[in-house]
Amino acid sequence: MSSNKLSAVLEKQIHSLCLNDFPCGYGTWRKTKDSPEGAETEDTDALLDLLSCPHSPWQHDASWSPQAPALRQLAVLTPDRLHTDFIYNYFTTLRIVGKGVSVIDDSLLKFSKLEELVLSNNKISEIPPENLPISLKMLELRANRLSALNSLTSGRPPRLQYLGLGSNSLGSHDDTRHLTGRHWPQLVCLDLSDCEFKDQQALLSALSTLTCLRTLVLEGNPFTLAPSYPGFTVDSLPQLSCLDTSWISADERQCFRGLAKNTDLIVDRASATVSVGSVKGIPNPLMRVDGNAENAPVVNYGYFITYEFLSHQTVNLNLDRKSKSEADDVRRESSEPDTQDSMVYPEETCHDIAHVSGHSTSKLTWSECMDFSHTQTYIVSDLGGLKRFFNRGLYLTIEEEKVLSWPAASEDVPVANPSRPVKEKKSVKGKESPIKSGSTKDKSTDKKKKPVPQLVQDAPIRRILQSVHVPLQSLLTGAQQIDVLCDLGALHTESGVEASQTLEKDLGKKIKEDMKKDKESKQRGGSGTKPKNIAASKGKGKGGQESKMDFHTNKSTAVKLEPVTVELNVKLEKWQSASQAHQLLLPQQNS
Structure with missing residues (x-):
């Protein structure tokens, strides 16, 4: 797999500044004392306007370094100063985000005055400290492929005040041992958000040796889901001023006072x-x-x-x-x-x-x-x-x-x-029963004989x-x-x-089952009567059609469902x- 070196990306970004091309650098477009009359030349102010005008085709995206616009202006005002060493030493901030960088090579040492280096969302798995400028104060490595910190602290530690390691696969006991004051004596701000640290007590014990630490970001780690967070962290790091982008108040610190000493209460x-x-x-x-x-x-x-x-x-x-x-x-x-x-x-x-x-x-x-x-x-x-x-x-x-x-x-x-007459049985099909409907005696008899x-x-x-x-x-x-x-x-x-x-469908299935049971009953010589479900099946079709008709009738008046x-x-x-x-x-x- 081919590697993408940081130096190659930086050289490409510097080349995109076009420091020797129009409207920067020297050329026939610059008006000088020796310029012939009638030549197509521009004043210095006009050239500077071309660099900053929003609709100018020579405007450059300088989000990767705040020094890039100033360097282009110098290329218009004093182009003779722009030699190679001057360009490298001019940069104090470099932000290379999402460029697929996988290797930090020693060419970074050319930027001898570099103080801030942002390498978020790349493919970096190792950080050789010998390739980092000694002047570096801020290092952002968020969302890379770091799985261990031993490479970063194996050699001469950089004099960092800010270290961002969020969204990396860090969280082992070895990683915890490399987050102590011996490795980062000047560290003021540390970002470990969205990593895989699970042992809260071990991590806070190591971070307590960072005497200069004032700002700490831990949200997104597994141990922050425990009930003891953030109280145990606040009481374990008394020098801390800000935790997870929130200032620690005096009342909050007082509420959790003494919790760090009761480590037997802390459960993961x-x-x-x-x-x-x-x-x-x-x-x-x-x-x-x-x-x-x-x-x-x-x-x-x-x-x-x-x-x-x-x-x-x-x-x-x-x-x-x-x-x-x-x-x-x-x-x-x-x-x-x-x-x-x-x-x-x-x-x-x-x-x-x-x-x-x-x-x-x-x-x-x-x-x-x-x-x-x-x-x-x-x-x-x-x-x-x-x-x-x-x-x-x-x-x-x-x-x-x-x-x-x-x-x-x-x-x-x-x-x-x-012993009920056959004609009376047929009344189920709609024929009138010979028994008078007004007979209260018959009704009471039926009520007594019909089971629930x-x-x-x-x-x-x-x-x-x-x-x-x-x-x-x-x-x-x-x-x-x-x-x-x-x-x-x-x-x-x-x-x-x-x-x-x-x-x-359910009724039809039930009727077939009843007919089968009735047939088996007759074969056994049973005297059971014909199931009433069969009679219902003849009238069911009509009822089914009426149900469909009712649905179609009411369909036009259906209300909107909530x-x-x-x-x-x-x-x-x-x-x-x-x-x-x-x-x-x-x-x-x-x-």
């Missing part, structure tokens, strides 16, 4: 609480069912919310292949198709994985506002896995459960009057109504809780025609004072 685990509140906007499911259909089943609807969250347990990668497969099934059922794997890998070389498991609220019947009042607290010991889970986000799903309840089969229900119909429930039918992704990255950047009203949009439920067709909303809160436990830490942890330790 996080406590996260997920709360699901009210859900609004789900259409009434009974509007999709034709309740007047003869012998229609009793339909019950229930709703619940499912979501994924990181489990506090860790399992062995070689022993839990089945659990991984089950988690994949949960993800496919309750998440969007393009979601990431539901297994969070703390480290590529680690044999333990943190399992993302599915969780569910209680089931509620439909109402315009369903308040689930679901609250669950999760204790997570894998802080690295929790950080990756927050970066991925939480997937929340609304599910519907439909249960069909049917009248029990006729052979299971005792017959009211086996028993209902048999089918297996529940579940379907996903809607899913939504909830970003949780702000919990890694200082926020202690996320309180959001999830908007899942309008719910596109099955239409009235589809519901009617589904009901017809969006479905879900109240969600995710909160990280954080100690607000040293006394609170004692109150929360001492009872647990005693138990």
Whole structure:
């Protein structure tokens, strides 16, 4: 793989200044005392205007160094001064961002007065200190490929006051040992944000030796998810003035006083609480069912919310292949198709994985506002896995459960009057019964003899109504809780025609089962009567058509569906004072 040297990029940037071309440098365009009359020349002021005019084609993007515009002006005013050493020594700030630099070679030493070097978003994996100018005071290496700090501190340490190492794969015990005052005696500001430091006590013990340190950025590291952060950091570094872009007040320091001495209270685990509140906007499911259909089943609807969250347990990668497969099934059922794997890998070389498991609220019947009042607290010991889970986000799903309840089969229900005339039985088909309808005696007899119909429930039918992704990255950047009203949009439920067709299908299936049972009963010599479901099947088609007609009639007057909303809160436990830490942890330790 070819390397992209820093010196090559810098030479290209300097060459783009065109210090020897128009309107800079010497040339026929410059007006001098010896210039012939009528020659096309420009005054010095006109040449300077060409450098600074917003619409000038000679304007140069100087974002990579604030000295670049001044150097071009010198190329117009005093071009004879611009020799090679002067150009290199003129730069005090260089910002090479996103240029694919992978190697810092010794040509950087030509910039002997360089004080600020920004190399963010490149491909640098090693920083040789012998190639850094001794004058350097600020070094920014954010979002590179650094995986160790031993190369940066192996030789003569640079006299840095600011060091930015954020968004790199740093966090080992060796990296912690290289962040001491012996290596950085003059360091005032340190940025370790979004790295992989997990051992809070070890890191703060090393940083406490940086006597000049005043500003520290740690947000985004796994240990910052623990309840002891930031209180333990504030009390461990009394010389610190600013933590995570926030000034440390005297009251805050007083609240956490004494916490650093009670290291037995510090535990490397996080406590996260997920709360699901009210859900609004789900259409009434009974509007999709034709309740007047003869012998229609009793339909019950229930709703619940499912979501994924990181489990506090860790399992062995070689022993839990089945659990991984089950988690994949949960993800496919309750998440969007393009979601990431539901297994969070703390480290590529680690044999333990943190399992993302599915969780569910209680089931509620439909109402315009369903308040689930679901609250669950999760204790997570894998802080690295929790950080990756927050970066991925939480997937929340609304599910519907439909249960069909049917009248029990006729052979299971005792017959009211086996000697009843045949004509009376045919009254089910619409013919008038010979028994007078006004006979109160007959009515009372029927009421006594007709049993209460028993209902048999089918297996529940579940379907996903809607899913939504909830970003949780702000919990890694200082926020202690996320309180959001999830908007899942309008719910596109099955239409009235589809519901009617589904009901017809279920009725037809039930009738076939009853006919089969009746046939088996006759073959056994049973005296059961013909199931009433068959009679209903002849009139069902008409009822089904009426249901469809009603749907088409009401379709034109359908109202606009409201969006479905879900109240969600995710909160990280954080100690607000040293006394609170004692109150929360001492009872647990005693138990």
